[in-house]
Amino acid sequence: MKKLFTLTLLLIVGTITAQDANVFLNRGFFKPTTTVKEVQQKVKEGNSPVDLSSNGFDATTNAILADASLDVVKYLLSIEGNVVNKVTHDGRTYLFWAGMKGNLPVMKHLLKLGAKTDVIDDKGSSALLFTAGGGQTNPELYNLLIDNGASINETNPKGANALHQLIGKAKSLKELDYFIKKGLDLKSTDKAGLNVVDYAARVGNKTIIEELVKKGVSYKDTNLDGSNAVLIASQGGRGGGNSLEFFKYLEGLGIAANNTNNDGVNPIHNLSYSGKDKALFQYFIEKGVSISKADNKGNTPLMNAAGRNSLEIVQFLEAANVLAKNKEGKTALMNAVRGNSKDVVVFLIDKGADIKAVDASGNSLAYYLLESYSKRNKKPFTEKWELLTEKGLDIARVQSEGNTLLHLAVTKNNADLLAKIASYKIDVNAKNANGLTALHIAAMTSNNVDNIKKLIALGAKTDIGTDFEETVYDLALENELLDKNEIEFLK
Amino acid sequence: MKLKLVTITIAIVGLFTLAAFTTVPKTSQYKCMIQLKNYEGEGAYIVVSLLDSKGNYIETLNVLGDDPEWYHDLTKWWGYFENKNSKIDAITGATISGGQRAIKVIKIDDDKLDKGYKIRFETAVEDQKYVADDVTFELTSESVNSKVDGTGYIRYIRMLPQK
Numbered sequence: 001m002k003k004l005f006t007l008t009l010l011l012i013v014g015t016i017t018a019q020d021a022n023v024f025l026n027r028g029f030f031k032p033t034t035t036v037k038e039v040q041q042k043v044k045e046g047n048s049p050v051d052l053s054s055n056g057f058d059a060t061t062n063a064i065l066a067d068a069s070l071d072v073v074k075y076l077l078s079i080e081g082n083v084v085n086k087v088t089h090d091g092r093t094y095l096f097w098a099g100m101k102g103n104l105p106v107m108k109h110l111l112k113l114g115a116k117t118d119v120i121d122d123k124g125s126s127a128l129l130f131t132a133g134g135g136q137t138n139p140e141l142y143n144l145l146i147d148n149g150a151s152i153n154e155t156n157p158k159g160a161n162a163l164h165q166l167i168g169k170a171k172s173l174k175e176l177d178y179f180i181k182k183g184l185d186l187k188s189t190d191k192a193g194l195n196v197v198d199y200a201a202r203v204g205n206k207t208i209i210e211e212l213v214k215k216g217v218s219y220k221d222t223n224l225d226g227s228n229a230v231l232i233a234s235q236g237g238r239g240g241g242n243s244l245e246f247f248k249y250l251e252g253l254g255i256a257a258n259n260t261n262n263d264g265v266n267p268i269h270n271l272s273y274s275g276k277d278k279a280l281f282q283y284f285i286e287k288g289v290s291i292s293k294a295d296n297k298g299n300t301p302l303m304n305a306a307g308r309n310s311l312e313i314v315q316f317l318e319a320a321n322v323l324a325k326n327k328e329g330k331t332a333l334m335n336a337v338r339g340n341s342k343d344v345v346v347f348l349i350d351k352g353a354d355i356k357a358v359d360a361s362g363n364s365l366a367y368y369l370l371e372s373y374s375k376r377n378k379k380p381f382t383e384k385w386e387l388l389t390e391k392g393l394d395i396a397r398v399q400s401e402g403n404t405l406l407h408l409a410v411t412k413n414n415a416d417l418l419a420k421i422a423s424y425k426i427d428v429n430a431k432n433a434n435g436l437t438a439l440h441i442a443a444m445t446s447n448n449v450d451n452i453k454k455l456i457a458l459g460a461k462t463d464i465g466t467d468f469e470e471t472v473y474d475l476a477l478e479n480e481l482l483d484k485n486e487i488e489f490l491k
Numbered sequence: 492m493k494l495k496l497v498t499i500t501i502a503i504v505g506l507f508t509l510a511a512f513t514t515v516p517k518t519s520q521y522k523c524m525i526q527l528k529n530y531e532g533e534g535a536y537i538v539v540s541l542l543d544s545k546g547n548y549i550e551t552l553n554v555l556g557d558d559p560e561w562y563h564d565l566t567k568w569w570g571y572f573e574n575k576n577s578k579i580d581a582i583t584g585a586t587i588s589g590g591q592r593a594i595k596v597i598k599i600d601d602d603k604l605d606k607g608y609k610i611r612f613e614t615a616v617e618d619q620k621y622v623a624d625d626v627t628f629e630l631t632s633e634s635v636n637s638k639v640d641g642t643g644y645i646r647y648i649r650m651l652p653q654k
Contacts, residue, residue, distance in 0.1 A: 049635070052618075055618065056618035056619075087618070087619055087620045088618070089618055090618060091564070091615070091618060091619070091620075091621075120563075120566065122561070122564055122617050123617065124563045124564075157563040157569075157573075198539070386546035411588070411590075411591070434592065434593070434594045435594075436592075441591070444590045444591065444592070444593060445529065445588075447529075467594075468651075470526065478526075478646065479529055479590060480528055481529045482528040
């Protein structure tokens with residue numbers, strides 16, 4: 001028993017070290033006390049100070065986020081490959097991260113090196129808006145950005161300005177004086193009509209709402225999109241939703257709890273994705289919010305919960321018709337198979353969910369099952385595969401755009417998965433709507449020849465051309481990831 | 492009476508003739524294959540647009556990427572498209588990832604050929620840089636039957652007139 005435990009532990013440790021071989025990509029390496037010497041030593045040991053992690057963080061970003069010293073950041077920026085406007089996570093440059101942390105010295109250094117203030121990140125924020133989103137209220141940060149070309153009036157694609165971005169983290173209205181002096185208006189709204197009260201409500205900042213109400217900022221109003229502050233609060237911010245107590249506070253202000261916006265979305269829809277507090281659901285039910293009604297896209301609370309909420313909440317929301325489809329023809333079971341555990345899938349099937357349902361684009365549950373495949377975590381996939389095939393799920397069914405499951409599985413780069421699928425009666429050489437066989441796609445996208453060889457072993461023919469008269473070899477030759485010396489067998 | 496009928500007939504025939512001459516210009520369909528490089532990362536949002544000779548957007552021909560929340564990442568096109576009420580559902584599809592290809596049918600008015608109009612392919616990938624001119628080429632009788640290399644996420648595009 002103890003041996004098994006040690007082995008498991010070893011395996012876990014092994015996985016961690018393999019994943020985070022580069023210490024700089026490890027959150028926790030950089031500390032405010034980290035010295036340039038220590039960083040240099042790690043570089044010497046072969047850790048790349050330039051490489052990005054799979055989600056776009058690099059050494060410099062991690063150093064800034066960990067409040068490492070200016071010297072450490074300066075050293076990292078002096079390394080070739082860490083250009084000042086390098087694109088990192090969510091399309092942000094270093095200036096965004098330094099701004100979010102309110103790190104004036106690093107910001108000054110970045111701007112001296114030529115950091116641009118007009119870069120817009122993937123979510124649509126500028127460095128100035130992202131600085132505000134970090135809750136920074138030091139006027140010097142903003143003056144610096146504005147002196148370098150930014151404007152206090154910048155808005156994101158939703159029309160939110162610095163005040164909207166900031167209000168969730170604001171501790172008192174006094175902190176906002178600078179922004180108001182600069183011309184921003186507490187009454188300003190974004191494109192959907194949301195004002196600072198709505199933005200504060202989303203993250204449950206009761207203190208600031210109290211001040212805003214006293215100040216005369218409207219809080220009972222219905223926004224252009226039909227929402228009110230309660231509905232916005234039910235969306236929750238990052239890191240968990242709002243408490244029952246907070247909703248009761250909003251209700252006490254005279255804001256209706258039973259609110260549905262123009263998209264037909266009510267608080268229970270919003271909470272159903274990840275809300276875990278049954279009392280909160282119960283509260284809205286008592287206020288007259290429907291537990292089973294679909295929004296305008298056809299999504300019911302059950303469908304939303306089926307995607308990634310707990311079994312307990314899925315069971316709680318079961319009132320909605322388990323067979324219902326949304327406008328895209330998707331069912332709660334499809335959502336569960338794609339994103340949730342076997343338990344939730346079993347529960348929905350026991351309640352009568354249809355394992356033969358097909359969505360509007362022509363995809364069946366088999367498609368969603370494959371979507372749930374993850375190289376890193378195969379267990380839930382394997383469990384659901386066994387359950388559903390036992391229940392008679394048709395693996396051989398051709399999916400949307402003429403794809404067989406083999407077409408869809410090749411991009412997962414896993415030979416075992418291909419063999420598993422090919423054990424069903426699937427035509428290995430079927431062409432999809434784009435005129436491609438599974439082998440064509442393997443030649444185009446694989447990062448090694450194993451996948452390709454496996455398909456050939458399963459009966460894939462190498463002499464079928466694409467509709468553009470390309471051979472499998474042509475496609476492999478164009479693939480930047482394949483070693484060209486290893487593909488001669490396709491000729 | 493008879494004269495009146497003749498007049499009406501002429502009028503009607505005239506109307507039809509007029510209608511024939513003022514109908515929408517003839518449109519042709521092209522098969523357009525977008526082949527991506529094997530870059531690392533998320534699926535690419537791609538928009539195919541028709542531009543006039545001065546580089547102004549005239550029409551959105553195709554969109555790969557069905558979540559409007561990310562459209563603003565296609566910065567230049569978004570500047571044109573944002574405040575338009577054009578319906579693009581019919582020409583919108585899923586994103587494609589590194590190494591993959593999409594084959595789309597796009598419609599272009601015949602009178603746009605050989606007049607200096609251009610086709611632009613803009614691309615954006617999460618956590619990575621946006622490429623305004625991944626592929627841009629002038630719309631000519633030759634280029635609608637050709638292969639053009641990309642400069643960003645696109646390896647090349649191939650155009651093929653459809654019969």
